[in-house]
Amino acid sequence: MKKIAVITPGGDAPGMNAAIRAVVRAGLKYNFEIFGIYRGYQGLLEKDMKQLNSRSVSGIIYQGGTILKSSRCEKIKTEQGLKQAIGILKEYKFDYLVVIGGDGSIKAASKISKHIPVVCIPASIDNDVYGTDETIGFDTAIDTAVSAIDKIRDTATSFERVFVVEVMGREHGHLALAVAVASGAEVVVIPEVKYDLDKIAKKLLKDKQKGKTSEILIFAEGAGDVKTFAIKLEAKINIPVRVSSLGYIQRGGSPSARSRILASLFGEHAVELILKNIKNKVIVIKNNKIGHIDINTVVSNENPINKNLLKLVEELG
Numbered sequence: 001m002k003k004i005a006v007i008t009p010g011g012d013a014p015g016m017n018a019a020i021r022a023v024v025r026a027g028l029k030y031n032f033e034i035f036g037i038y039r040g041y042q043g044l045l046e047k048d049m050k051q052l053n054s055r056s057v058s059g060i061i062y063q064g065g066t067i068l069k070s071s072r073c074e075k076i077k078t079e080q081g082l083k084q085a086i087g088i089l090k091e092y093k094f095d096y097l098v099v100i101g102g103d104g105s106i107k108a109a110s111k112i113s114k115h116i117p118v119v120c121i122p123a124s125i126d127n128d129v130y131g132t133d134e135t136i137g138f139d140t141a142i143d144t145a146v147s148a149i150d151k152i153r154d155t156a157t158s159f160e161r162v163f164v165v166e167v168m169g170r171e172h173g174h175l176a177l178a179v180a181v182a183s184g185a186e187v188v189v190i191p192e193v194k195y196d197l198d199k200i201a202k203k204l205l206k207d208k209q210k211g212k213t214s215e216i217l218i219f220a221e222g223a224g225d226v227k228t229f230a231i232k233l234e235a236k237i238n239i240p241v242r243v244s245s246l247g248y249i250q251r252g253g254s255p256s257a258r259s260r261i262l263a264s265l266f267g268e269h270a271v272e273l274i275l276k277n278i279k280n281k282v283i284v285i286k287n288n289k290i291g292h293i294d295i296n297t298v299v300s301n302e303n304p305i306n307k308n309l310l311k312l313v314e315e316l317g
Contacts (some may be wrong), residue, residue, distance in 0.1 A: 020060070125137045186215045226245065
């Protein structure tokens with residue numbers, strides 16, 4: 001019998017509950033003893049945990065967020081906090097720690113993995129985990145953003161305005177790129193590519209000359225101050241520019257079918273790795289195949305943007 005702990009630190013993503021459910025139910029099939037750690041790494045440091053069973057995860061596959069809750073924990077980034085977390089995991093005699101989270105959560109897990117076996121399940125609306133084509137929640141966040149932008153475009157068309165829609169992505173523009181393509185946006189601004197305001201203004205003015213009455217620009221939050229960007233753009237084109245920030249709605253809501261399926265596949269694969277005593281891996285999907293790669297490979301690399309999508313926005317916009 002193996003004793004494992006499941007934790008969802010950092011930002012929440014739709015589909016995390018589906019992943020928790022998969023880990024618990026697949027693990028129980030092999031008589032694993034499974035504990036949920038509440039409120040992320042902060043809860044681990046405070047020993048906030050509870051044993052989970054099949055009923056604990058009943059009816060959660062369609063719920064957004066995470067039943068295990070989460071929180072930001074600065075202490076886990078310190079040597080003292082890390083040492084304390086490892087000590088608690090050893091105190092409770094956990095054989096494995098299953099971490100369901102994004103890039104930052106996996107980086108902390110990589111340090112823990114030097115002392116306690118770890119398996120990570122990538123869950124983030126930012127899709128910023130190296131080595132996987134998709135993270136849990138990414139598909140849902142795209143759908144949520146596109147649904148909102150479709151409504152914004154109605155207003156943009158009615159008032160003949162330019163709308164700059166800010167989406168999440170402090171360090172990476174994966175979400176912004178996907179949303180831009182799916183919503184038919186004319187321009188996308190992401191942290192990885194320095195924008196040229198004059199070039200953007202020239203394009204919008206050219207579109208207006210062709211008879212286009214509204215424009216949608218997707219702006220990743222990490223690309224700069226969106227309000228300053230909008231003010232400068234309006235001054236150049238002399239067309240009303242409005243800003244709409246989608247904010248935290250992108251992280252909430254019921255997960256899409258794709259996010260639920262991906263979470264279930266990731267959770268089941270994590271249990272299979274534990275059963276085989278394979279440790280310190282991150283579950284990934286590559287070319288529609290579920291697999292795993294070494295956790296140190298993941299944390300020492302960054303997920304590059306899809307240049308094909310960037311080109312597609314420029315061509316179709």
